[in-house]
Amino acid sequence: MNFLANQVDLSNAVDAPAIWTTLEALPQLPNRLVEWVGFQMNAPAWLATLLGMLVSAAVVVGVFLTCFALVSLVERKTLARIQNRYGPNRVGPWGLFQPVADGIKMLTKEDIVPDKAEKLLHLIAPIMIVIPAVLALGVLPYGKEWVPVNLELGLLFFFAVGAMTELSVFIAGWASGSKFPMLGSLRAISQMVSYELPLLISAIGVIMMTGSMSLPSIVEHQSQYNFGFISNWNIFTPWGLVGGIVFFIACIAEANRCPFDLPEGESEIVAGHMTEYSGFKYALFFMGEYLGLFAISGLFITLFLGGWSAPFAGLEFVPSWLWFFGKLVCVIMTMLWIRGTWMRVRMDQLMRFCWLFLIPLSLLTIPAAGIWRFCGDGFLAGLLGWGVTIPFLIIPYIIITVILNRRLAPATRQYHFAE
């Protein structure tokens, strides 16, 4: 471990126990190993760099594929517990090997391509679903030292590759040459295009406050502490609270999760754009969906929940990436909780909610963030900021929810044959 300790900057954690510093450096271990081996073998610089890149990519992919396997199990178990069932508990202890069994099942299934499908596009679509999710995972800062790719325009990159998902969903739906995939992909695209707006707009406030699109610097900005102990997370500001909630809702919609899972509503259109896929291609869709979920939850954490920073001063000795993954678990469990509770919305409700509620609210966060910025730092300035921005946000919120909603909402549906 000597070479490891030498490589990692320990200035932040001088008095912390050795176990924590070692843990902090753990994600870099494969990289350091490769560097060390390269140094011993006198490898050329380009080879060392290439290997280093490959290894850091492999670490991210490995970690999140493990997360994918675990979450697919945890999701089923959580939903089961919510519905007073046990969930999968047959394969291995507590059903821990269920993902392995699922994987074997998926891999050994027959790969069916419909006659009317566009063969090439049908093949490309599942690959195109996974690529943007993995790319997006590459730019997130997971820890102080653990940033796979540190891009100056990381946030923009994230949204740019995220935009590819829509096209691949469309290709999947259209290339299947069948009705349900087409309907599902139309639903998915209209939903994703609509919810991308509140997602982007509520992120603008964060960019304004940080003055940078680099995700590590956004986290750096949030990892300071106010009054000595409360962390400077964006969710603890009025604009950040509103923006964060809007962003979270838009996240759920972008990830096609309940209550916005219309694109693949099982009871309505079989499985949406994935209907005509089977075997490993279906598994790829599934994987892309979950990796996208991790990516977008990770972005939510990075932008609003302080990324890898600890919630209170004095807790920094815990490895930063543990904080990140702890927050990721919390966010995903919240999503599962919501999935287990709320019912799927209707298409018109979905669109109305986005365009008449989320987008106006997210637009409000931009001037609110501006006001907050000009109020400055410190206790009194903070009070002033809350005092000014809260009415600024609350009054339009009431106008939107109560007045506009009442005017624009359709009359309560009359069900002719119910009861």
Add this chain to the structure above:
Amino acid sequence: MIALFILIPLIVLAALGAIWKARPVHAALLLALSLSLVAVLYLLLGADFLGLIQFSVYVGAVAVLIVFSLLITRPSDETKEIARRPQSILAGLICAVPVLAVLVYSVSYSIGSDEVSESSPSQFELAELGKSLFTTYAPAVMAVAVMLTAVMIGAALFARDFNQRES
């Protein structure tokens, strides 16, 4: 440099395919491919911001919208007839010729001068870009904003009309 020589023929091929492909959806997808390759070109030239914006706007929004509108407006034989009429061709030319002229002018303008190589795009600052957009180029931004608003209102009106007719 080698990447450029591979990319540019690919872009041109994809664009030509977008024009000649018989099925409109194929054409739209090839257009998206061509646009995303242009984004890659920008990235290779060091214009990160432009490349990412190109990708998110053109691939993420415009191509998707084209595809989407292709699907919900089923092209009938009548629209093909309209496309063959001389008036339509004339209207297309009126749109295309000025664009071509601007392109030719800007390219020929930049070929002669050394300005391009001097201002390396990697030096540029995001904040600088924002400032210039909202000071020097404010009128252009406003014009685009007004146009987009008009488009949105028009779309909303169309949708409204459609709904009323249905009920």
Add this chain to the structure above:
Amino acid sequence: MESSANTENATASKPPAEQKWILPGWGLYQGLVVTAKNFIQSYYKKDRLTTVQYPEERAPISPNFRNFPFLVHDGDDADAGLRCTACSICEKSCPPQCIYIVLDRDENGKSKKRPKVFEIDLSVCMNCGICAEVCPFDSIYMDNEFELSKDDRFGDMLYGLDRLVKSTDYHAKIRPEQAAAVAASRKAAAEKKEAAAKAKAERLKKKAEEAKLKKEQEEKGGDAQDDADGTPTPPSEKGDTK
């Protein structure tokens, strides 16, 4: 408006509940609380997790549960104690005709009052229980075994005597009340039969004595009067408690 007139009548009987307006979307938060309770309590409360893990755990089977029929034998020897007399009443009353009975005969062609073949095709049986209802000899009852999946749909589902015949103890185990009632009625019938036999024997004896007396008188002078008692023993009443 015209369409709502219809529904107004329908909903008039049930006035809409008074809506509490605490927060927009209040019901959504209430739902979250409910599911959170379910989730957390499922780890320590038994009534939040009612699933029975079937192959390892089993829910108790109700005594009223019945499916395929079985035959009862008395005593330890299944062959000797078989109650069935191959009367074929069940065979005739079976709606899907899944019962097949061949009467056992000795070399003289005389009935042995027992089945040579008794087969029930469980893949045909519809578990109606009519055979058990009609049997006059307390012989056929409904079993409660349900794990009968087999590899061969023809041979394995055709149950012969070897698999059908089960002891009275088994009957008492799966359906104690019914078995007790049957046993009681059988015992009563047996006692009655015994008493009747005794009475008959006495009567016969008496008659024989009378005949003897008469004969003696006859011999003295007068013709004899013959009498033969051939009343069959009444079939035992079924003690079916259902």
